[in-house]
Amino acid sequence: MRISLRAGHKGRKTLGMMPRPAPKIADIALTSPVLLAPMAGITDLPFRRVVAGFGAGLVVSEMVASQEVMQGGALARSRAELGLQDHATSVQLVGRDPYWMGEAARFVEANGAQIIDINMGCPAKRVTQTGGNGACGSALMREPDLALAIIAAVTAAVRVPVTLKMRLGWDDTSHNAPDIAARAAGAGVSMVTIHGRTRQQFYKGAANWAAIAPVKAAVTIPVIANGDITCGTSAADALALSGADGVMVGRGAQGAPWRLAQIAADLAGTVPPKIPQGIDLYHLISAHYQAMLAHYGADLGLRVARKHLGWYLDEAGRPDARDAILTATQPTAVLELLRIAFCEEPLGEEPQKSEVAA
Numbered sequence: 001m002r003i004s005l006r007a008g009h010k011g012r013k014t015l016g017m018m019p020r021p022a023p024k025i026a027d028i029a030l031t032s033p034v035l036l037a038p039m040a041g042i043t044d045l046p047f048r049r050v051v052a053g054f055g056a057g058l059v060v061s062e063m064v065a066s067q068e069v070m071q072g073g074a075l076a077r078s079r080a081e082l083g084l085q086d087h088a089t090s091v092q093l094v095g096r097d098p099y100w101m102g103e104a105a106r107f108v109e110a111n112g113a114q115i116i117d118i119n120m121g122c123p124a125k126r127v128t129q130t131g132g133n134g135a136c137g138s139a140l141m142r143e144p145d146l147a148l149a150i151i152a153a154v155t156a157a158v159r160v161p162v163t164l165k166m167r168l169g170w171d172d173t174s175h176n177a178p179d180i181a182a183r184a185a186g187a188g189v190s191m192v193t194i195h196g197r198t199r200q201q202f203y204k205g206a207a208n209w210a211a212i213a214p215v216k217a218a219v220t221i222p223v224i225a226n227g228d229i230t231c232g233t234s235a236a237d238a239l240a241l242s243g244a245d246g247v248m249v250g251r252g253a254q255g256a257p258w259r260l261a262q263i264a265a266d267l268a269g270t271v272p273p274k275i276p277q278g279i280d281l282y283h284l285i286s287a288h289y290q291a292m293l294a295h296y297g298a299d300l301g302l303r304v305a306r307k308h309l310g311w312y313l314d315e316a317g318r319p320d321a322r323d324a325i326l327t328a329t330q331p332t333a334v335l336e337l338l339r340i341a342f343c344e345e346p347l348g349e350e351p352q353k354s355e356v357a358a
């Protein structure tokens with residue numbers, strides 16, 4: 001794919017195309033065409049806050065099991081927790097039963113969700129197999145009529161905009177995303193995001209952004225391209241090949257919560273965000289770490305935080321510090337090791353032995 005360079009506002013070069021307006025989800029105008037993907041176990045409230053702090057068109061919660069949230073499941077409820085009132089946040093629901101999906105939509109709307117997303121993309125066997133919550137996530141792409149019944153139940157239940165995230169299809173013989181997207185738009189869905197892989201690919205191979213183009217051709221609502229977008233160039237390629245209205249970034253934001261803002265600036269030709277280094281990076285990571293401890297409680301927080309700390313260390317090129325930080329069992333020790341890893345200079349006087357003992 002050949003990328004041309006054009007001057008954007010502020011004189012930087014834009015990648016590939018003229019700057020495009022950020023998409024609107026019904027009457028909600030997004031501030032950027034670069035959105036944070038939902039990731040179970042990752043896009044919790046602390047991480048969404050850090051990403052939103054740098055700038056993101058939209059942040060999406062982890063998937064929330066519809067029946068579980070309605071039956072008072074503490075984990076499901078914590079996943080649906082909002083707390084980012086000043087930033088466009090979507091809560092993603094997963095499930096197979098139109099009744100529970102409608103009820104859960106009502107519940108998260110009442111809790112303040114500005115947008116509700118329906119998960120028809122998750123490939124995990126525990127989600128797509130019958131049993132538990134039933135065959136949901138990407139399995140619903142094999143049952144388009146049920147998928148539409150779920151969409152109709154959710155759009156009828158709430159006043160906030162409803163969006164849909166799915167894959168190209170179940171496998172290479174069934175790229176039915178354009179058909180489902182057109183029917184979903186007819187049922188009131190305001191935006192669709194397409195991960196450019198089939199369910200059978202899971203995360204293997206490369207995302208096929210060109211295969212998203214038929215979805216764009218099938219609907220007039222905004223279409224967002226997703227999969228393997230990690231920088232301005234890949235975002236520009238994905239937009240050019242798919243014709244999509246925006247991009248959604250998942251794994252590219254791990255350990256790099258500034259990545260979405262950086263991609264948005266590259267696309268628009270504006271000044272990119274300052275990527276924190278050294279002591280600034282330490283401050284960012286330690287604030288994120290402490291937010292995770294507060295959100296989950298110290299015991300669970302310590303364990304949940306390890307994956308984020310590992311990504312930060314990878315991103316900052318500090319693999320040498322990994323073992324000590326990721327095996328430490330006391331938050332104070334973790335913070336001290338992070339300080340040593342990221343700060344060139346000590347932050348201040350080392351505590352005296354007597355102070356530590358007190």
Ligand SMILES: Cc1cc2nc3c(=O)[nH]c(=O)nc-3n(C[C@H](O)[C@H](O)[C@H](O)COP(=O)(O)O)c2cc1C
Nearest residue numbers: 037038039040062063119195227228229249250251
């Ligand atoms: C650990 C992990 C958890 C994910 N959880 C969800 C989820 O809860 N809901 C969803 O729709 N997609 C989920 N996804 C898929 C992502 O939203 C995204 O579609 C996929 O990672 C491709 O985008 P990327 O290449 O930018 O990561 C998850 C992906 C990963 C890696």
